[in-house]
Amino acid sequence: MTILQILHTIVLGPLELLFDVVYAIANGITGNPGLSLIFLSLTINLLVLPLYRRADAMQEEERDQSLRLKPGVDHIRKVFKGDERFMMLQTFYRQNDYKPYYALKGSLSLLLEIPFFIAAYHYLSNLNLLNGASFGPIADLGVPDNLIKLGGISLHLLPILMTAINIVSGIIYTKGMPLKSKIQLYGMALIFLVLLYESPAGLVFYWTLNNLFSLVKNIFYKIPNPKKVIKIICSIAGIAVLIAGFVFFTGLRRKALSLIVALILQLPLLNKYIKRGKDNKSKQKELINADTAKVIFYACCLLMTVLIGVLIPSAIISTSTAEFVEMSDLHSPLRYVLRTALMAIGTFMVWCIVFYKLSSDKGKKAFSLGSVIAVFCAVIEYMFFGKGYGNISSTLRYDLPIEISAKEYIFNLLILGLVAGIVYLVWKKGKGELLKAVGIIGCIAITVMSVVNVVKINSEVSELKVIAEQSKQEAPQFTLSTTGQNVVVIMMDRAIGALVPYLMEEKPELKQQFAGFTFYPNAFSFGLTTNAGAPPIFGGYEYMPSEMDARSNESLKDKHNEALKVMPVLFMNEGFKVTVCDPPYANYQWTPDLSIFDEYKDINAYLTSGAYDDNEADRIVQKEHSLNRNLFCYSLFRVCPVFLHKEVYNEGIYNYADYRSRYNDDQWVFGYTPSGNYTSTGVNDDFLTEYSALENLPFMTQVTDTNENTYLSLVNGATHDVTMLQEPEFEPKNEVDNTEYEKEHAVRTAPGMKDLQLTTVEQFEHYQSNMAGLIQLGKWFDYLKENGVWDNTRIIITADHGRCIGLDLLTGDGISSDELDPMSANPLFMIKDFGSTEFTISDEFMTCADVPTEAFKGLIDNPVNPFTGVPINEDRKNDDVLYGVYCEASIEKNNGNTFSDAKQYTLKNQNIFDTDNWTYSN
Template sequence: MFSALYQIFITPLVQLTEFFYSLFFEVTGNQGIAVIGLSFIVTIFTLPLYMVAEQWQETERNIQKKLKPGVERIKSTFKGDEQYMVLSTFYRENHYHPIYALRSSFSLLIQIPFFIAAYNFLSNLEPLKNYSFLFIKSFGEPDATFHIGSFAVNVLPVAMTIINCVAGLIYSKGHPLSEKIQIYACAAVFLLLLYNSPAGLVVYWTMNNVLSLVKNIFYKIRNPKKVLYIIACIVSICLILCGTVFFRHTKLIFRIMLVFTGILIPLAPFAAKFLGSFFESHFYILDENPKLRLSVFLISAFILAVLTGLAIPSILMQSEPEQYSYVDSYTSPLYFIWHTFFQSLGFFVVWPFCFYALFSSKTKKVLTFLFTFVAFSALLNCFAFSGNYGPVNPNLLFMTPQHFMPGIKIVLVNILCMAVILSLVAVAFSFKAKVLNSLCTIFLISLVAISGKNIISVQTSFRKMEAPDFSRKIEPIFHLSKKGKNVIILMQDRFFSPLIPKILENNPELRKRLDGFIWYPNTVSFGKLTMIGTPGIFGGYDYTPFEMNRRTDKTLQQKHNEAILTMPIVFNQNNWNVTVADLPYENYLEQPVTYMYKGYDFINRITTHGAYSNIWYARNNMKKSPFMSEGIKRNFIWFSVLKIVPPFMRQIIYHKKYWISYNKFEDNAKFIDNYSEIDLFPELFDSSSEKNAFFLLDNEANHESILLQAPDYIPVENVTDFGPGGKDETYSSMVGVLKRFADFIDFLKENNLYDNTKIILVSDHGMSRDTGVFDNKTQNFPFYKENMTATLLVKDFFSRGNLKEVYTFMTNADTPALALKDIDGKAVNPFTKNPLDVNSVGGGITKNDFIKMSNAPAESTRIRKNTRFNIKDDEWYTVKDNIFDDKNWSHYIVRSNVEF
């Protein structure tokens, strides 16, 4: 019961809090300003409620003032039960009840749900925990500005309380003593509650008090509306300047939003006055029949709640109920439907009804009209303009990158349809409001029926499912050859080469355990992104970004798929068994990924990401991180909202995964999904292959790094020993992966599979982090050179001895040539017919001729139907010979008409 109430009343506020925080952070790039902006928005949204509260309090004061002489006379004349009876009669004769006195506490009650929402959001926002702002060392801890002995003095809560008291002093001037005591007592309570709270939360609440102080000052000045309008115009000018001048680094859509908002602000009062006048002189039936008005409002609100909370989730869920069954600690998929429905009730029924009930008849009429129009538009957009955006993950994220840019024809038709709905609703409210009420009722009943049918279907499918058994024995899926040869290529996503020296220094035993390996520190990738860094790993130099852009006869999707297929085809041509697992961006994210392997039946494609995490959790007595269930609970309502808004607005709703600011469970869950594979490698490999065997594997443990327990660097619930790397998550995870990789080496040795196996561990890119290894200051590059590094560790057949470091200039696109050395020395790319070994190209061409890297953003790489990466001519860079020599790095200006 409490959980349902929390989801109805608080969760919608938490979702909106996160949205506006993320919006401000997107625009400003500053988390401190985002917290302050969030406080400002919440104050603006709650201002109408405070205005109502002020009216109620003023009414209560006037009544108390009017009744005070009579009450005092009765109390001085009568005692005991007689006093009670006479007072009750007196109140009744004056149409008053003592319970009405609670109206004076309404302004305090308003703050409670918003405070709970802000507390839950800001207290758990991981990016704030180590964020410093002005004199505040960390937003995640009390400010502790100075100490008196061992006692930490937190200045922010004290400042917040002083501001709160000053605001209360101004507000309560001329008010009864009891009201003043209530205000100061409330300030004291908040001081006690927030004194040891995270500084980020106190900054938020302090800004609330500052804005409350400003509001109270406005109440006391002459012509407050005029002054407020002048300030609004100043804000408007600032927003327009931000959108046109100051925030050029932000996306165009947000700059347009800033300018558009800036233009609207000065016009808003006039628009409100016009609409108020229009509604006052129209739709008289809504004035004459309050019950009908309330009925239409509530039915429209319930249409939105049922559509977003039951219909859309159940339609999606009934197509794949197994995706939502046995997720984390939740067995039945119906839990996620009810959770979403309760949120929808809060969003579309409970909170709107609170506003409806508090305001005047004119405002109620406006809300009724608005909700009716929105309800019918939502039905139109959901079922007639649903859009085709491809499949979604169980946590409601689209598998295919989306830009949600409908054609102009769809936009115009959609706007025209909504204009027709607006007109029909206006006509209906003018002449046939009861018919409209009946039509709304029919739609509501239909949605309930559709939802009920789908829910029954989901439950029926769920009952037929068998509960997963996470204790079952793991069967080998990778089959090595003991008699022949094996080649294993493990692409370790974002394995950060500049940290390897520190890892080896602190873990010297790894030099011996990485028996026979050569590490090439002088290795680069071709970009900072997986989409750019991986094709070269799989397909060689024909699939570096520059070379891919030179060939426009095929799409990026086709070229990416070619790269992935290159080594499997060549090894198969040499009569080797071929196995691939979880390769990045198969089919360029267009589902199903297996389509790209059509016609290549010799490739054994398997899935391992996350396939063994449940078994791993069970074996290691660890709780599974509720990453998936938290994502479903959070995102289903956003997915539904995305479906009901006009197509041209969907990019705003889905922006950066529904504006998610941070998922505290995501890194842990994704790390274990990948770490569990490497940890279980000894059980996933056997020696049953009769032929030479080739394995092309991808692992992404380091992409979502977490802290591990030293000295073995294993995942635990609470890390207590961080080791010499401290709280460096990248370092910690890299050590953990290397140690498990070394365990796999021990397994190969124990089973006489090591000498006849070639192993290559390679990464796709580095990361944006200044390690001091490179000089990042003398040249004006918009990136850290560490971003362009790649890890390359190679163990050849029959190679033994401690780990060696060789400083030959390498790139991760050397991987195919290294893999095929001694197997097919003249191997050519099966698609381009070019040699896979760049040294075999001839004509005086060297590796340096191919090293053209890009710092382009992710959005420029993911449109699969394009024939080229959308990289600007001045976004290319090159390096040669020795990457540690700053002189070898330079900007490369592309001459499009010549080189492409």
Template sequence: MNFLYTLIIYPLYTIIEVAFTLIDKITHNEGIAVIGVSVAITLLCLPLYAVAEHWQEVEREKQNKMKSGLDRIKKAFSGDERYMMTTTFYKQHHYSPIMGLRSSFGLLIQIPFFLAAYGFLSHLPDLQGESFLFIRDMGSPDALFSIGSFTVNVLPIAMTLINCGSGLIYSKGHGLREKIQIFGMAAIFLVVLYNSPAGLVLYWTFNNIFSLVKNVFYKLKNPLKSFWIFSCIACIPILIFILFVFETKTVYKLVFALAIAVVFSLPILIKGIKSIFHKFLTPLFEHNKTRTTIYFLSCALLFILSGLTIPTSLISSSPVEFAGIGSNPNPLGYVSVTLMQAAGFFIFWPTCVYFLFSKKVQSVLTLIMAFVSISALLNAFVFMLNYGDISATLTFLNAVEFKTTSFISILNIFILALAFVFVTLTISKLQGKIFTYSFGIICFAMVSLAVTSISTIKKEYNSFVASGNLNEVEIEPIFHLSKNKKNVVVFMLDRAESQFIDEMFKESPDFYGTFSGFTFYPNTVSFNGHTFMGAPLVYGGYEYQPLEMNKRSDELLYKKTNEALLLLPRIFTEQGEFKATITDPSWANYSAYADLSITDDYAKIDGYQTIGKYSTAWYKTHNEENSLDNTDALLKHNLFIFSIFRESPVVLREAIYLKGKYWNSNGNLTSYTNVINNLAPLDFLPKLTDFSETSEGSYICMVNELTHSSIYMQAPDYVPSQSVTNYGTSKFNKDEAYHTNMAAFKRLAKWIEYLKVNGVYNNTKIIFVADHGRSTYEDCIEKDNELDDKIAGDRYKGRGHFHPLLMVKDFNAAGDLKTDMTFMTNGDVPSLALQGIIGNPINPFTKKAVPLDTSAIKKDGVVVTSSDVHQAWLYKDLYTFPIKENQWWRVKDSIFKASSWSQENIAN
């Protein structure tokens, strides 16, 4: 049943959802949006109703021709003789009783559309509590008045009366059988919809109104021309209202005006289509096999591209991000869902539509489908464009320039126009073999690409499962702090933002006491805007900045990164009296998940995964097993639309993406998977930490990515919530990234209080650091658009991408938070961690000294890179970072001043 629903109903459901979301976005009125959906579906179904009317008329004529003969047979024979004579009579007239279904075709068309509308509107959150005209709540029956204890719902009654009126007009002159059918269906709809939400009944009422109008025009001599004239007259006041009265964005007014212009120009458009047919499509009309082959190969190509190639390519780029989600722990489960959705859109409904229409219409449909499939290929591969990192719910993580009006979008349209000319001319010369062979080869290539991607997904998923990620774990201490020896703890908070610190402390004044002894370094720069190149020197110091790593061009990049990850653990355990614990090492072995095998050769270094490990326990602890996370539902909805996004012209992509909603009408659906995966280990920090008298100190490096997420949380405790009502008091309270940063610090504050209660705060050095900042403007950084354009082109909005968090508390440090404006980098972390513990630390891999004082290194500034390369697994075989000559920048003194940034031309 799920397969049949996805195949038949889901495409119609999606069309209804897109229409509702579009109209609601423009009008901000749910009632108008419901009526707009009714208009859209009516217009979409008009050709189908025309076909239905044709077949019904054929059936009526056939029945009328056979009526006298059947009456004679019924009068003269009975029993088996009547059956044999009737069967013979049908054969003589080339008729089968199953053809009688043609008279019910108009009703049959309504069923899937009704089911889709019912499924969408009867449970739509946007209708709950919304009023429209006399309807108090469109999410409930209208209940306009009561008679005693009986509640009267007016809309279903009005709907039925209109339906009956439409039926009377339509069935005039028809047989009793058709009249019974029509009025019987009206009665059934009354019973089914009587207690349904008013929004759904409003939709069906207007469907019946439009059906009534349609039936009135069908009785006229020239129904199509009359209907067009009526539509043009009706559009004039609508156009005046939209342009001069209705308040909405200018672009939306233009969309309405364009739609109305199409109505006025319909005769010209139809004439143009007929002209194209006569000039170019006659060969298709005359060759059934060629026409059908091209049509269905085009459908097959779109099906494979949308349902298989694009989804598997996307997921294979980072299979672990799509693993362990909801009811589909295996990412391939989402591919199967998308494949079914694509089958409905590009196989089932196109097949139904194709065989319903005449050869002329089939020829036009073939041209359209061939052009759409070629356009999809060009858009998906030639005009793919790079929109940056993407989350598990397919929202882009950084500011995106969709290039809606740009040279590339104009070029895209021009290329598509040439493609249309090419397809038309090729078809006109009946070069069917070109399409047959080309589309066959392309389909094979698309399937081959998908098979390769599926192989990658399976391999990564098996590794993910083998690492125990799907198993619920007990919460036991993994961080062992010494009560009598020194402890050093480094928290690498991915993308934690320096700009938020002052506001967080203002909003939560108790932080001043909790984070006693800390020094905040706001004048800190990172060496890249991504973890790939920004994190290694956080762990390993200046030897692992991008420029220095590239100088070691005879060693693989991932091995140098592994060195950086192990530098401090090895120094503490081999050159000092410490044990070491690290978690979730960033890009260890350039693996997408926490590859802890880098610690296997070191007995005194323990490696753990915490991200995603404690999520199940968190949900159970907070009784949120079924109510909070919607990643599963979002991914099932978004993945197919993402394929359409990739296949669409550049100019339409921003509209399809719709700020990450992909036309999802349920605004309450939010993904918390990544948030909970990272929030849980911070929430459980006290349970993950224990204390004892030891003979050795403890070095701990914990990596956490909560601060890399962006989602609103419920203040003042900043907890995940489906309905956030308190956004806090900070000036950043409507910045989702602020919420996740605040959530992280709320948990760290509880852990620090836990340390204080257990008497280990003073003998513990703590460092909070980020690998990079966020790609947005920051008020504290001097604005210079020209400089930002040179640094990051049109990808990012500001130098905030290079502004990470750095906070340090030394042993026995006390007092309120101090602010130090010394020029720092996140590459200072290893030196800060080692100061006062290891006298002359040596890099165990390169045998070079690790400086405890880094001021000389920073005397003339540091060289950072604006390279946007960041997916590490793609570069496991490289020896140097792929950085262009113009992507090196020297930063010195104050990162806040534009004059402190200068381009550094360094040859590769």
């Protein structure tokens, strides 16, 4: 970042984010870009009104003091010259407690207005939501208004109106002021006219509203007793907000929020009833002096800066650094932390201090007390709340919508109230030194924690750079022979077996494309996460979680790598041409580390994920933009009260106003958000990356007539990184609307299965993404048939685990929340053997660990694990009870010798369809 970019982020970044959040909320309520500008102007002006009022008061103080000193200054300048005059002026100023730089107070309002103007100019000039939006007589808020037509000449009315209002406001404001002040304001009005004349109408409209607000304010403060009027207005506004909140919002959380806003607005009216003690008590000496209060405030600002700007963003990135790194354009994700830190500096160390400095002495004490309460509450929120929302992606979106119960709201408010009460009592007891010490110690502790995270990220980025260099490759390519025998093993991550019958019925052509496959609905997975569920697929029963845990003197990483190499090495030893694509978590890296196959020169290893990402440059730019903005918002989300979590999180958009207006027919809009069960905007870039690999399978496939046998393993995550797709094609679109299609397919059926009705976004996403995966595999199978490599190819398709999405399609008995839904341990499992021609369904019990045996069948007699010497077979499938685990999915956290914090589930009688056969330990 350049110096100018750093300064822009610190000074203007928080203001632009404030504009964006307010505008997004307003537009979400009104749905009208023009009305949203009015809401934005009113909100910003009300927020900064105390700041301007204090600036005006300081300007008035400076003018009064200058007028009082003017006779003395004029006398000195008349009598003395040169150095003597300078010394006399300095002495005179010192005697009257005046410093020459106090003259800047006279321009304080102007100095404050400049950053707000620049921020508004930059934000509104680049707000795509205004392009093409009309408001009243303004046809397009994204271009100059052209409201006045004189012959063939068009004039812009809004800049002229803005300037007229500005001049009238200046006349009222400068009444009785010296000519210098009047010239200054009139000059600024003309400057704004020149600057904004050719600007978009939306920007000029906003600034016109600001000037109108300023005019009303200036008129208002000319009337007698304005404070009384303020109290009445606030009371009326509070009642209006309360009524509007109950009328227009539903749910306890929004009603509580509207009530709080209303009560805050009532405070001016209630002020006389909540005075603390009698007048004589107010005259008593304060227990916490001003200097101590100032140190406390600064310490709290620093602590919030480090907590929100460094600790929280570095913590979320360090949990899975690789997810925040683009291997094709590898840069350290610490740059996101840097920008978040700069935003925090601007928010807490610049603007908070500006408000503090412009406050009265009493206001400064209130700021100090408020900052202590805010810090303690923020730390409590971060440490103990908001952790149960599920898995979060590198785009800072949770897999599922966050759900918060009324009990959680109440409990959180009680805890925060208790914390605030304790801090207040400590403050009233005059324990300022204690609070100061706690603040300083807190800063040190949080800084140390942040440094640990940063060091960890930096170390992992160094490792990823090595992997990136190793992973540089030509386009993935694998060979299938028309005369030899081909074995293909495909792992579709998190593909759900129970959905297959419905998918086949909805798309009958799939049965033709999958002719030759046998589908095994009675299939079992040994892990509900990839790190536990994938090793048995590639290594057999020897790599069930229970068996891996039994080898407790070896690391999980080494055992995982060993499992990934079992089939490739055995097939290689039998003379097969071997290709491995995207081995999951190879070397326990999020992006598979292909170096685990370096010692085997006859094994070709590729990464297909991202290899055909034609939109990679756009995706990277959009993802960086999103993280640069939303990482700071995520930090605020983690420290704000629970009742605000949904508002701040905002379905993963974090109140980004322009999110839904970035569409371009020529490129994808990365950043996916469902807006109901049938519609969504943007695309899930992770899904698109995996989907592109499936689309390009024919381009990766090289068909030869050489008499050689081949083995190919391929892993794909299109069924894991789920998204909403456009039906009936089941393809990604920037704007998805399945309303009409779902009216006709509200109930899906399959022979021998209960009716399927999708009712949640998660269910639609998984159903559609599983369908998309099968469709693309079907197209590849057509390609294999056309090129003569179908009958001599054995294909095994499986998943490492299924997914509980609340459908209960297997047992039909209903599963309680404290039991295991069998769908989460029911993976997709299909086999097409050599020469098979019909699509069939078998009730035979299968597990993921059967894959090696089925792959070797008839090709390798009595296979033996080349690393342990243990025979590979399906004997363990006949155990009375089979054990699976649900453990921490993160390979960064769960990377010891055994699966940590694993919950166990069991299956007996080789039948997943009977609820009584399942047990689950919480």
